[in-house]
Amino acid sequence: xxxxxxxxxxxxxxxxxxxxxxxxxxxxxxxxxxxxxxxxxxxxxxxxxxxxxxxxxxxxxxxxxxxxxxxxxxxxxxxxxxxxxxxxxxxxxxxxxxxxxxxxxxxxxxxxxxxxxxxxxxxxxxxxxxxxxxxxxxxxxxxxxxxxxxxxxxxxxxxxxxxxxxxxxxxxxxxxxxxxxxxxxxxxxxxxxxxxxxxxxxxxxxxxxxxxxxxxxxxxxxxxxxxxxxxxxxxxxxxxxxxxxxxxxxxxxxxxxxxxxxxxxxxxxxxxxxxxxxxxxxxxxxxxxxxxxxxxxxxxxxxxxxxxxxxxxxxxxxxxxxxxxxxxxxxxxxxxxxxxxxxxxxxxxxxxxxxxxxxxxxxxxxxxxxxxxxxxxxxxxxxxxxxxxxxxxxxxxxxxxxxxx
Ligand code: SF4
Ligand code: SF4
Numbered sequence: 134x135x136x137x138x139x140x141x142x143x144x145x146x147x148x149x150x151x152x153x154x155x156x157x158x159x160x161x162x163x164x165x166x167x168x169x170x171x172x173x174x175x176x177x178x179x180x181x182x183x184x185x186x187x188x189x190x191x192x193x194x195x196x197x198x199x200x201x202x203x204x205x206x207x208x209x210x211x212x213x214x215x216x217x218x219x220x221x222x223x224x225x226x227x228x229x230x231x232x233x234x235x236x237x238x239x240x241x242x243x244x245x246x247x248x249x250x251x252x253x254x255x256x257x258x259x260x261x262x263x264x265x266x267x268x269x270x271x272x273x274x275x276x277x278x279x280x281x282x283x284x285x286x287x288x289x290x291x292x293x294x295x296x297x298x299x300x301x302x303x304x305x306x307x308x309x310x311x312x313x314x315x316x317x318x319x320x321x322x323x324x325x326x327x328x329x330x331x332x333x334x335x336x337x338x339x340x341x342x343x344x345x346x347x348x349x350x351x352x353x354x355x356x357x358x359x360x361x362x363x364x365x366x367x368x369x370x371x372x373x374x375x376x377x378x379x380x381x382x383x384x385x386x387x388x389x390x391x392x393x394x395x396x397x398x399x400x401x402x403x404x405x406x407x408x409x410x411x412x413x414x415x416x417x418x419x420x421x422x423x424x425x426x427x428x429x430x431x432x433x434x435x436x437x438x439x440x441x442x443x444x445x446x447x448x449x450x451x452x453x454x455x456x457x458x459x460x461x462x463x464x465x466x467x468x469x470x471x472x473x474x475x476x477x478x479x480x481x482x483x484x485x486x487x488x489x490x491x492x493x494x495x496x497x498x499x500x501x502x503x504x505x506x507x508x509x510x511x512x513x514x515x516x517x518x519x520x521x522x523x524x525x526x527x528x529x530x531x532x533x534x535x536x537x538x
Contacts, residue, residue: 143381143388144406145188145220146181147344148200149438150392167197175207177399184403187217190342190390192256193224193241194443205246219247220342222256222290223275226502227443231269238278252342253284254312257440260297261501267304276307288312290344292504295329302337310387312342314504316352317379317420318427319345322434325505331383340387343380347391349436352376356430356463359423366419373398374405375412379420382411432462433512434505441499441509449488451499451509454480454517461521477524480517490517 152173181187189208191200201221208217221241223234242248255271279287290312291298302308311334319325334341347353353373363375380389389406393399412420437452445451457476464476484490490513499509522528 142185142403142406143386143409144186144377144402145190145218145342145388145390146178146186147390147392148189148191148204149195150394151196151200151203152177152394153196167199169196169199169203171203171206173394173396174203175211177393177396178207178211180396181393181399182212182217184407186399186403186406187212188220188388189217190220190252190344191245192222193237194227198244201241201244205244209246214247214249218251219245220252220254220288221245221250221284222254223271224256225262225266225271226257226259226440231271231274234271234274238283242283249282250284252286252288252310253278254288254290256290257502257504258289258291258293258301260293263297263301272305272307286310288342290342292325292506295326295333298330298333299337302333302339308339310340310342312344312390314345315341315343315380315383315386316346316348316376318348318352318424318434320379321424331385335385341383341385343383343386343389345436345438346380346389347373347376348434349438350392351427351431351436355423355427356466359426362419362422362426366416371401371404373401375416375420375423377402377405378410378412378416381406381409430463430466432459433507433516435459435507436505438504440502440504444498444502446496446498447488447492447494449490449493449499449513450483451490451513453483453487454490454521455507455512457483458512458516458521461524474524474526477521477528478526480521481525481527490514490522493518 152170154168154170189204191204193201195201196203204219208219223237228237242250253275255275258266275287278284286309287307288310289301289308292314298311313327313330313334314325315327315331319327321328331341353376355372360372363370363372377389377391380386391402393402433455435452435455437456439452441451442448457480461476493510493513495510497510500507503509
């Protein structure tokens with residue numbers, strides 16, 4: 134007998150970011166961030182479960198499939214099925230035909246060691262493939278699975294426009310809930326339009342699961358000036374807690390999905406969600422100022438979700454490169470200007486191991502899947518291969534050799 138779903142403390146484990154085995158031996162076809170450190174993850178799961186944090190949100194391709202396996206090993210093998218909530222997703226972006234739906238769904242159950250999911254979502258439904266999948270019977274397939282008791286609630290995640298969300302929810306009232314990227318930096322962002330997406334879901338009466346509440350960690354590590362504002366107001370609150378309280382304060386938000394690859398992240402988040410306090414007016418005003426500060430110092434609004442890397446035929450780790458570029462850019466905006474060589478050198482090492490930004494052939498596959506709508510090709514060429522690498526001593530040497538020739 135399935136128990137009633139209790140959303141408890143409204144904090145979910147976002148299983149896109151699990152602890153990984155550093156420098157582990159990498160199996161062919163797997164990235165070096167795909168190997169989950171299940172020993173470390175088990176400890177985090179156990180601590181969460183002991184404190185009422187029992188919601189796990191995974192997906193087919195998180196950690197190249199190893200996220201679902203880690204759910205099987207560390208959650209389902211250890212805890213009774215009715216003691217945890219499990220959410221998984223149909224990876225339509227990476228599927229070609231409708232014939233793949235059934236085997237993928239069954240394999241997901243198998244990998245997670247469960248016989249049903251609580252929530253099942255269409256992963257990152259997009260305006261580009263919506264009609265193809267509608268005509269292929271995806272919605273009917275998922276309704277049938279829900280009727281068969283293979284999962285309880287039908288959701289969809291998307292990184293699209295509010296107009297598209299409105300269209301899908303109007304055409305498919307059978308969708309029970311939505312998963313949206315919402316955080317205080319994207320709330321009024323013209324590219325992401327979190328506020329309008331949120332309002333669209335509320336207008337349709339759909340509960341919301343929040344993803345990227347901390348924008349891939351960006352909001353846990355804002356510029357010093359922003360940190361000072363928040364610490365002056367409340368020295369005891371972590372910087373990340375401001376981001377979680379922002380989304381947790383929104384009516385209609387059912388649960389906030391957060392990557393917690395380290396025990397200290399869970400412990401800090403428990404302080405926020407054990408006794409949740411909505412933001413007050415003074416705190417909202419501080420967040421407005423923090424947004425201004427961050428926007429002035431972020432060059433590429435990448436969350437390092439790695440969707441582009443999965444899509445890239447050359448395995449170019451654009452997200453990692455953009456993180457390095459942003460580090461470099463922040464340094465150019467501060468008194469640490471002399472350190473700009475550090476991210477440039479790190480980029481030099483990375484491009485030895487992986488494919489360099491200069492090797493991009495501009496096929497555009499990455500830009501089609503980027504949830505942040507980033508002009509990846511241009512940024513790789515101009516900001517990473519050009520500006521960032523120009524601060525790497527190797528590049529200076531390359532130039533000298535060229536000049537000699
Ligand atoms: S460029 Fe886009 S798809 Fe790639 S990691 Fe950044 S946000 Fe994700
Ligand atoms: S445009 Fe460049 S980075 Fe993007 S998928 Fe193609 S080769 Fe990879």
